Amino acid sequence: MNKLADTALEDIEIELFVRALKLRHGYDFTQYAPASLRRRVLQLAHAQQADTVSALTTRLLHEAGFLPVVLEGLSVPVSEMFRDPDVFKTLREQVFPVLASYPQINIWQAGCAHGQEVYSLAILLEEAGLYERTQIYATDFNESALKHAQEGIYPAKEAQLWSRNYLAAGGSHTLADYYSARYELLKLDQRLRRNVTFANHNLVTDEVFCEAHLVLCRNVLIYFSDPLQDRTLALFRDSLVRGGFLCLGTRESLDFAPSAADFTPVDAARRIYRLGSRSGKE
Amino acid sequence: MATPQAIVIGCSAGGLTALEQLFAGLDPALPQPIAVCCHTGSATVDLLCELLAKHATLPVEEARERAPMRGGVIHVAPSGYHLLVETSRRFALSVDQRVSFARPSIDVLFESAAEAYRDTLIGIVLTGANSDGADGLLQVRQGGGLAVVQEPSDAEVSTMPAAALERAGADHCLPLAAIAPLLNRLCLP
Numbered sequence: 001m002n003k004l005a006d007t008a009l010e011d012i013e014i015e016l017f018v019r020a021l022k023l024r025h026g027y028d029f030t031q032y033a034p035a036s037l038r039r040r041v042l043q044l045a046h047a048q049q050a051d052t053v054s055a056l057t058t059r060l061l062h063e064a065g066f067l068p069v070v071l072e073g074l075s076v077p078v079s080e081m082f083r084d085p086d087v088f089k090t091l092r093e094q095v096f097p098v099l100a101s102y103p104q105i106n107i108w109q110a111g112c113a114h115g116q117e118v119y120s121l122a123i124l125l126e127e128a129g130l131y132e133r134t135q136i137y138a139t140d141f142n143e144s145a146l147k148h149a150q151e152g153i154y155p156a157k158e159a160q161l162w163s164r165n166y167l168a169a170g171g172s173h174t175l176a177d178y179y180s181a182r183y184e185l186l187k188l189d190q191r192l193r194r195n196v197t198f199a200n201h202n203l204v205t206d207e208v209f210c211e212a213h214l215v216l217c218r219n220v221l222i223y224f225s226d227p228l229q230d231r232t233l234a235l236f237r238d239s240l241v242r243g244g245f246l247c248l249g250t251r252e253s254l255d256f257a258p259s260a261a262d263f264t265p266v267d268a269a270r271r272i273y274r275l276g277s278r279s280g281k282e
Numbered sequence: 283m284a285t286p287q288a289i290v291i292g293c294s295a296g297g298l299t300a301l302e303q304l305f306a307g308l309d310p311a312l313p314q315p316i317a318v319c320c321h322t323g324s325a326t327v328d329l330l331c332e333l334l335a336k337h338a339t340l341p342v343e344e345a346r347e348r349a350p351m352r353g354g355v356i357h358v359a360p361s362g363y364h365l366l367v368e369t370s371r372r373f374a375l376s377v378d379q380r381v382s383f384a385r386p387s388i389d390v391l392f393e394s395a396a397e398a399y400r401d402t403l404i405g406i407v408l409t410g411a412n413s414d415g416a417d418g419l420l421q422v423r424q425g426g427g428l429a430v431v432q433e434p435s436d437a438e439v440s441t442m443p444a445a446a447l448e449r450a451g452a453d454h455c456l457p458l459a460a461i462a463p464l465l466n467r468l469c470l471p
Contacts, residue, residue, distance in 0.1 A: 006424075007397060033368065033374045034369065035366040035367065035368050035369075035374050035397070036364075036366060036374060036378065039366075039376075039378065039393070039394075076378045219377045222347060222363075222375045222376060226348070251347055251360050251363055252347055253346055253348045253349065255349070256348050
């Protein structure tokens with residue numbers, strides 16, 4: 001069989017796999033951007049030493065305990081602390097002063113993966129003197145990622161980059177004040193978790209669950225198709241208080257999302273927006 | 283191969299100089315979209331785009347998430363993200379794991395573009411110090427696309443083109459100076 005036919009067959013197998021995941025387990029990836037999803041499914045097949053994607057589908061349908069493996073493979077949570085430090089700096093300088101005017105601050109970190117950004121945020125809030133009255137909701141659909149996020153344990157080799165990022169983000173101490181390193185691992189100060197609620201929430205299927213002053217969702221919507229991206233932006237809109245803030249990844253595009261009209265850029269280059277259209281209604 | 287509809291290019295060490303020379307030689311009437319993945323190690327590709335634009339006969343810009351690949355435009359993969367082409371022929375980004383220690387990865391760009399363009403794609407591997415792009419170029423060929431590799435002895439760093447040749451082979455293995463004329467010949471109506 002030639003390679004062209006191989007690829008077409010693979011496409012059919014991937015479609016069936018995604019359908020099986022939805023029908024059997026209720027996890028809906030049908031609205032994910034196809035190119036990345038395809039890579040992840042093929043990588044998962046490779047990692048599981050499955051000869052075909054169909055072999056994965058069989059296990060998904062019949063093997064108890066295989067679902068978490070699949071979800072882990074399809075979510076590939078990669079991040080770092082204070083990734084894009086100037087974004088965190090802008091949050092601190094432009095957004096925190098507004099948040100400070102609220103007696104109670106709610107922040108939703110949507111798609112928190114392994115939690116690096118949750119801890120980054122907690123540190124900045126602590127240093128700004130706002131953390132005591134802040135509640136952070138950190139959500140993800142991947143249960144094992146949430147568990148990892150809760151533990152706050154990462155490879156120690158990350159410390160150097162993360163420390164640099166922290167300082168570039170305007171941190172006023174040193175990152176080492178917030179973690180203890182042992183052997184090859186570093187563990188973040190668990191006191192940073194005191195106002196964080198980790199919860200399972202799936203942006204594809206779940207609804208509004210809090211009233212937030214700031215929603216952070218960086219590099220999550222890049223995996224969504226246009227309609228799902230738009231639906232999720234509407235979900236953020238409905239979750240935010242009037243004048244609430246939204247922070248996306250620095251290379252995300254809202255050009256194909258009608259719901260983007262509900263937001264006004266605060267800092268367009270850093271993808272920080274405020275709920276309220278340009279016409280002035282907030 | 284069928285009439286080319288898109289060109290993808292990968293390079294790393296020595297890439298800037300090679301791309302400057304290549305883009306200076308392209309016919310400004312070239313109608314195909316071009317996407318480039320060049321490992322830079324910088325936080326942004328602003329400077330890379332600026333430098334390339336000084337020499338290029340075609341407009342150079344950073345590839346934008348969800349935007350269509352535009353004909354006659356050189357799109358540069360942003361730093362820190364994999365650049366993919368959807369079958370809708372629009373760009374997508376990902377922050378998945380590095381591939382061959384690289385993000386953006388040439389393999390990821392080439393594999394997705396091969397899926398989107400099949401036998402109407404031209405894949406080009408230039409100078410570089412690792413083997414990223416070799417698997418991707420194989421996918422380009424297996425999809426019926428055309429593979430062009432810079433002659434390793436002509437490259438500033440030969441590792442990348444040599445790895446591509448070994449893994450995928452090539453339809454054309456040429457010195458850099460001959461690649462722009464080849465593209466002009468293949469791509470102009």
